[in-house]
Amino acid sequence: MASFFEVENLTKRFGGLVAVDNVSFRIERDEIVGLIGPNGSGKTTLVRCIIGILSPTSGTVKFKGQDITRWRPWKVVQAGLAGTFQVVKPFRRLPVIANVMVGCLCPRVTRRGEWVKSTQIKARDALEFVGIMDRALEPASNLSHGDLKRLEVARAIATEPELLILDEPFGGLNPAETELVAKSMKRLHKGGRFGRLHSEGPAMLIIEHKLSELMKIVDKVIVLNYGKIIAYGTPEEIIRDPQVIEAYTGKEVPVA
Amino acid sequence: MLKRRLNDFRWGVLPVPGRLMAVIFFVFLFVFPLISDARYPLLIVTLACIYAIFAVSWDLLSGYTGQVNFGHALFFGVGAYGSALLYKYLGLPPWATIPLGALIAALAGVVTCLPALRLRGPYLSLLTLAFPLLLSQVARAFPEVTGGYIGIRGLPALAASPIGRYYVCLIVMIVSVLIMWKLTDAGSKNVRTGLIFHAIREDEITARATGINTIRYKILAFAIGGFFGGIAGGLFGHLLRTVGLGVFAISLSFQAIIWVVFGGIVSIYGPVIGVFVLYPLVELMQGTAIGEYRNLIMAVIVILILCFMPEGIAVRIRDKIERQCPRCKLSNAAWRRECRACSASLRHVADG
Amino acid sequence: MIVPIIIRTLTLGGVYALLASGMSLIFGVAHIVNLAHTAFFMVGAYGMWFLMRQQGWGPIESILVTVVGVTLLGLLVYRVFLNRVRQHPQAILLITIAFALVFQELLVLAFGSHFRTAPALIQGSRLILGVRVTNQDLLALGVVAVVMIVMWLVLKKTKLGIAIRATANDAEIANLMGISVPRTLLITMGIGTALAGVAAVLMAPLWVFYPYIWMSPLTMILAIVVLGGLGSIKGSVIGAFIIALVETLVVFLLPQHGYMTTAFALLAMIIVLSVRPGGLFGTIFEEERL
Ligand SMILES: Nc1ncnc2c1ncn2[C@@H]1O[C@H](COP(=O)(O)OP(=O)(O)OP(=O)(O)O)[C@@H](O)[C@H]1O
Ligand SMILES: [Mg+2]
Numbered sequence: 001m002a003s004f005f006e007v008e009n010l011t012k013r014f015g016g017l018v019a020v021d022n023v024s025f026r027i028e029r030d031e032i033v034g035l036i037g038p039n040g041s042g043k044t045t046l047v048r049c050i051i052g053i054l055s056p057t058s059g060t061v062k063f064k065g066q067d068i069t070r071w072r073p074w075k076v077v078q079a080g081l082a083g084t085f086q087v088v089k090p091f092r093r094l095p096v097i098a099n100v101m102v103g104c105l106c107p108r109v110t111r112r113g114e115w116v117k118s119t120q121i122k123a124r125d126a127l128e129f130v131g132i133m134d135r136a137l138e139p140a141s142n143l144s145h146g147d148l149k150r151l152e153v154a155r156a157i158a159t160e161p162e163l164l165i166l167d168e169p170f171g172g173l174n175p176a177e178t179e180l181v182a183k184s185m186k187r188l189h190k191g192g193r194f195g196r197l198h199s200e201g202p203a204m205l206i207i208e209h210k211l212s213e214l215m216k217i218v219d220k221v222i223v224l225n226y227g228k229i230i231a232y233g234t235p236e237e238i239i240r241d242p243q244v245i246e247a248y249t250g251k252e253v254p255v256a
Numbered sequence: 257m258l259k260r261r262l263n264d265f266r267w268g269v270l271p272v273p274g275r276l277m278a279v280i281f282f283v284f285l286f287v288f289p290l291i292s293d294a295r296y297p298l299l300i301v302t303l304a305c306i307y308a309i310f311a312v313s314w315d316l317l318s319g320y321t322g323q324v325n326f327g328h329a330l331f332f333g334v335g336a337y338g339s340a341l342l343y344k345y346l347g348l349p350p351w352a353t354i355p356l357g358a359l360i361a362a363l364a365g366v367v368t369c370l371p372a373l374r375l376r377g378p379y380l381s382l383l384t385l386a387f388p389l390l391l392s393q394v395a396r397a398f399p400e401v402t403g404g405y406i407g408i409r410g411l412p413a414l415a416a417s418p419i420g421r422y423y424v425c426l427i428v429m430i431v432s433v434l435i436m437w438k439l440t441d442a443g444s445k446n447v448r449t450g451l452i453f454h455a456i457r458e459d460e461i462t463a464r465a466t467g468i469n470t471i472r473y474k475i476l477a478f479a480i481g482g483f484f485g486g487i488a489g490g491l492f493g494h495l496l497r498t499v500g501l502g503v504f505a506i507s508l509s510f511q512a513i514i515w516v517v518f519g520g521i522v523s524i525y526g527p528v529i530g531v532f533v534l535y536p537l538v539e540l541m542q543g544t545a546i547g548e549y550r551n552l553i554m555a556v557i558v559i560l561i562l563c564f565m566p567e568g569i570a571v572r573i574r575d576k577i578e579r580q581c582p583r584c585k586l587s588n589a590a591w592r593r594e595c596r597a598c599s600a601s602l603r604h605v606a607d608g
Numbered sequence: 609m610i611v612p613i614i615i616r617t618l619t620l621g622g623v624y625a626l627l628a629s630g631m632s633l634i635f636g637v638a639h640i641v642n643l644a645h646t647a648f649f650m651v652g653a654y655g656m657w658f659l660m661r662q663q664g665w666g667p668i669e670s671i672l673v674t675v676v677g678v679t680l681l682g683l684l685v686y687r688v689f690l691n692r693v694r695q696h697p698q699a700i701l702l703i704t705i706a707f708a709l710v711f712q713e714l715l716v717l718a719f720g721s722h723f724r725t726a727p728a729l730i731q732g733s734r735l736i737l738g739v740r741v742t743n744q745d746l747l748a749l750g751v752v753a754v755v756m757i758v759m760w761l762v763l764k765k766t767k768l769g770i771a772i773r774a775t776a777n778d779a780e781i782a783n784l785m786g787i788s789v790p791r792t793l794l795i796t797m798g799i800g801t802a803l804a805g806v807a808a809v810l811m812a813p814l815w816v817f818y819p820y821i822w823m824s825p826l827t828m829i830l831a832i833v834v835l836g837g838l839g840s841i842k843g844s845v846i847g848a849f850i851i852a853l854v855e856t857l858v859v860f861l862l863p864q865h866g867y868m869t870t871a872f873a874l875l876a877m878i879i880v881l882s883v884r885p886g887g888l889f890g891t892i893f894e895e896e897r898l
Contacts, residue, residue, distance in 0.1 A: 051465060052464075053461060053464070053465060072464065072469075072471075073461075073464040073465045074464050074465075074466075074467050074468055074469045074470070075469075077465065077466065077467035078467050082465075082466075082467075083465060085462070085465070089459050089461060089462040090458075090459070090462065091454065091455050091458035091459055091462065091463075092458055092459075093454075093458060094442070094454055094455070094458060098442060098451060098454070101451060102451060102452065102455045102463065102466050102468065103466045103467065105448050105451065105452065105467075105468070106466065106467030106468070107467070108467060137582075155462075155466055156466075158466075159466065159467050318698075324697075324698050324701075326701070371878060371881060371882045374882075374885045375881065375885055377697055378635075378641045378697055378701070378838060379834060379838065379881065379885065379886075379887075381641075381697075381698070381701060382641070382830050382834050383834070383877075383878065383881055385827075385830070386827075386831070386874035386877060386878060389827060389870055389871070389874060390870075390871050390874050390875065390878075393867060393868050393870060393871035394871065396867065397865060397868065506823070510702075510705055513702060514702070517699075517702060548717065549713070549717075551709060551712075551713045552709075552710060552713035552714065552717070554709075555706040555707070555709040555710045555713065556706075556710065558702060558703070558706040559689060559703055559706045559707065559710070562693055562699045562702060562703045562706075563689055563692050563693060563703070566693070566696070566699060
C-alpha cells in the first residue's frame with residue numbers, strides 16, 4: 001500500500017555541493033515526525049524541495065498517492081501540504097491578520113462554500129490559536145522574531161493542511177512560549193474545530209534544534225547529516241544511537 | 257435605499273476629511289464646465305481625466321503587485337493604435353473601438369508578462385522599458401498600415417461638443433478608477449485580488465507557499481493594467497482624432513510613474529491627485545515666463561519628492577489630516593480626541 | 609563590406625564597452641541602475657566642446673578638467689541624492705532619469721539644442737585594408753583597450769579592487785571584514801562616472817552632440833548591460849561588441865531602416881533574457897524557482 005507521504009531518493013545539488021543526498025523516508029497520516037541534524041545538514045533544503053520552492057535534482061515526492069515532485073508551491077499547498085520558513089518571510093507591510101487571511105484565500109479552503117467574508121474571522125481564530133491575536137492589526141514588521149515564527153505557523157495552518165512541515169517553529173521563543181506552541185501543535189494534530197479554524201488533524205514534520213522539547217511531541221525522528229539520513233527511529237532509540245551522538249558532538253563516543 | 261446612501265454619507269464620509277475632499281473633488285469635476293467652458297481649460301481637464309486612468313492603471317500593476325513596468329506607454333499606444341486601426345479597417349464607432357482596443361492592450365499585457373514572469377527587479381523594469389520602443393519602431397516600419405511617422409488621422413470624435421467629450425472622459429475615468437480601486441482594496445469583503453496583489457508585492461515566495469498561484473495573478477495584473485492603459489490610449493486617440501508614434505514615447509511611460517510617485521504610490525487616489533495637480537500645472541506654465549523651465553522644474557520636483565517625501569504628496573497630506581484608530585482601524589479626522597466608533601483615545605497615536 | 613563592418617563594430621563597441629562597464633560596475637557594487645549614465649557622458653562631451661571650441665583651451669587641460677569635472681558631478685549626485693534612496697530600486701531608476709532630464713534641460717538653456725562637435729584631438733586618417741579610418745577613431749580604440757586593462761588590473765590586483773569586489777559580493781560581510789562600505793561605494797561611483805567622462809573625451813570629436821543625445825545610447829547600453837548580465841564587467845564588454853555588431857549590421861544591411869537599430873538591439877536583449885533570466889554572465893543565486 002502506498003504511504004500517505006513518501007520521499008524517494010531525493011537529491012539536491014548546488015553546483016558541487018550535495019545538500020540533500022539520496023534521501024528516502026515516509027510519514028503516515030497520524031504521525032508527528034521530527035527532522036534533526038547539525039547545522040548545514042540539508043534539512044531546510046530538503047523541505048524547500050518538498051514544497052516546491054526549489055526543484056530537486058533527482059528523486060520523487062509522493063503525497064496521497066500523487067507524484068508531487070516539481071509541482072509549483074501553490075499546487076502543493078492546494079493539495080494539502082503546507083510548510084513554514086525557517087527564515088521568516090512575512091508580508092512585512094501588511095497587518096498581521098492580512099498575512100493569515102492570504103492563507104485563508106487558498107482555493108483548497110474557500111472551495112468548501114466559505115467566502116471571502118468569513119476569512120477574517122477565520123484568520124482571527126488562527127491567530128488566537130498560536131497566541132498572537134493581540135497583535136492582529138499591527139503591520140507584521142512590528143513583531144518580534146518569536147511572534148513572527150508563530151505568524152508563520154498561523155499562515156500555514158490557515159490553509160488547513162493534511163501534512164504540516166514546520167522549519168524550526170520554536171526558534172526565538174522562550175521556554176514558556178515554546179511549551180505553549182508545542183501544546184497547540186499537539187492539539188492541532190488531534191484535529192477538530194477551533195472557532196472557524198478547521199483542523200484536518202495534520203501529520204507533521206517538525207525540524208527543530210531544541211531536542212528536548214521536540215522529543216516530547218514526536219512519534220519518530222529522522223536524523224540528517226551531510227545531506228544523508230543517518231538514523232531513523234523512535235525518540236528513545238535516537239538519543240541512544242552512537243552515530244547520532246557522533247554527528248552532534250563531532251567525535252567518536254564510546255558506546256556505553 | 258436613498259436613505260441608506262444618505263446615512264453612509266453622514267457617518268462614512270462627512271467625518272473623514274480625506275473622503276469628504278474626494279467627494280468635493282468629484283462634484284467640482286462634474287460642475288467644471290459650468291465654471292469655465294472655454295475650450296483650452298476644458299481640454300486640459302479632459303486630458304487629465306485620461307491620464308488619470310493611465311496613471312492609476314500603472315499604480316495597479318506596478319505599485320500594488322510590485323511588477324515595476326517602465327514601458328507602460330506600450331498599453332497606451334496599443335490601445336490608441338488598436339482602436340484607430342479598428343476604425344480604419346472596420347469602420348467601427350468609438351464606443352466599440354475603445355473597449356476592443358483596450359482588450360488588445362490587455363492581450364499585449366499578457367504577452368509582455370510571459371517573458372517578465374521569470375524576471376525580477378531591475379531586469380523586469382528594463383525589459384518592459386524595451387517593449388514600447390520596439391513597437392514604435394515596428395509601427396514605423398509598416399507605414400501602409402500604421403501611417404508610419406505621420407500616424408492615423410481623421411478618427412471619429414468622442415462626442416460632438418467639447419463639453420460632451422469632457423463628460424465622456426470624466427465618466428469613463430470615474431468608472432475605471434472605481435473598478436481599479438475595488439480590485440485593489442485589500443480589505444474588500446468580496447474581491448480577493450487586492451489582498452493577493454499586496455501579498456505578491458510584499459513577498460512572492462511566501463505568497464506561493466501560502467497557496468496563491470502567483471503566476472495567474474501576475475498575468476491578471478498585467479491584463480488589467482494593460483486594459484485600463486488601453487482605455488486611456490483609445491480615449492486619447494479619439495479625443496485628438498489622431499494617433500501618432502508619440503503614444504509609445506518613453507517620456508509617456510515615465511510621466512505615468514512621475515504622476516504616481518508624486519501623488520503617492522500604492523494608493524489609487526494618489527495617482528489621480530498627482531495627475532490633476534501636476535498636469536494642469538505644467539500646462540499652465542507653458543506660455544508664461546517660466547515655460548522654458550517647466551521640464552527642469554518637473555525633474556527637480558521628482559528628485560525632491562523621492563528624496564524627501566517618498567510616500568507622495570497625497571498620502572502625506574492624508575496622514576496629516578487622518579488618524580487610524582488603534583483599536584478598530586477606522587479612519588478619523590486627525591483633530592478628534594477619540595475614535596468616532598469605539599471611542600478609544602486617539603491622543604497618543606503619533607504622527608506617522 | 610566585411611572590413612568596414614568589423615572596423616565600425618570595433619570602434620562603436622569600444623565606446624559602448626566603456627559606458628556599459630561603468631554602468632555595470634555601479635550596479636554590481638552599489639545596486640544602482642544609473643539611468644543618468646549616458647547623461648554624464650553627454651555632459652562630458654559638452655565640456656570638451658565648451659572648453660576647446662568656446663574657451664580655446666588646449667586638449668590636455670580640457671581632457672583633465674572634463675574627466676575630473678564629470679567624476680565630481682557623479683560623486684556629488686551620489687552623495688547628496690542617490691545615497692538616500694539606495695534601498696529602493698525603483699526610486700533609483702526614477703531619480704537617475706530625473707537627473708538625466710535635469711542635465712538635458714540645463715544644456716538646452718545654456719547652449720540651445722544645436723548640434724555640437726569638439727575638434728579632433730589628433731588630425732588625419734589612414735587606410736587600413738582599404739578602408740579610411742580617422743586617427744581619432746584609432747586613438748579612441750587604443751585608449752579603450754588601455755582603460756579596460758587598467759580597470760581589470762585594479763579590480764584583480766589592488767586592495768581597492770578587492771574591497772570593491774567584496775562589497776559587490778556581500779556588502780554586509782564586507783562591512784564586518786573591516787571594509788568601509790560607504791567609502792567603497794563612493795569610489796565605485798567615481799570610477800563609473802570617470803569612465804563615462806573618458807568615453808566623452810574620446811567621442812566628443814567623433815559624434816554630433818545635442819542635449820537629447822543621452823537617450824539613444826542609453827537604450828543601447830541598457831541592452832548591453834542586461835544582455836551581458838547586470839554587474840558583470842566581462843558580460844558588458846562582450847555584450848558591447850555583440851550589440852555594436854548588431855547595430856552595424858542593421859546600418860549596413862538595412863540602410864533605409866537605420867532607425868531599427870534600437871529595435872534589433874532590444875530584440876537581442878529580450879531573446880537573451882528569455883533564455884537566461886540573469887543575462888549571459890549574470891549570476892542569479894539559486895534561491896528559488898522563478
Ligand atoms: N541556495 C543555495 N545555494 C547554494 N548552497 C546552498 C543554498 N541553500 C543552502 N545551501 C547549502 O546547502 C547546505 C544545507 O543547508 P540547509 O540550509 O539545508 O541546512 P539546515 O540543515 O537547514 O541547517 P540549519 O540547521 O542551520 O538550518 C549548506 O551547506 C548550505 O550552505
Ligand atoms: Mg535550516
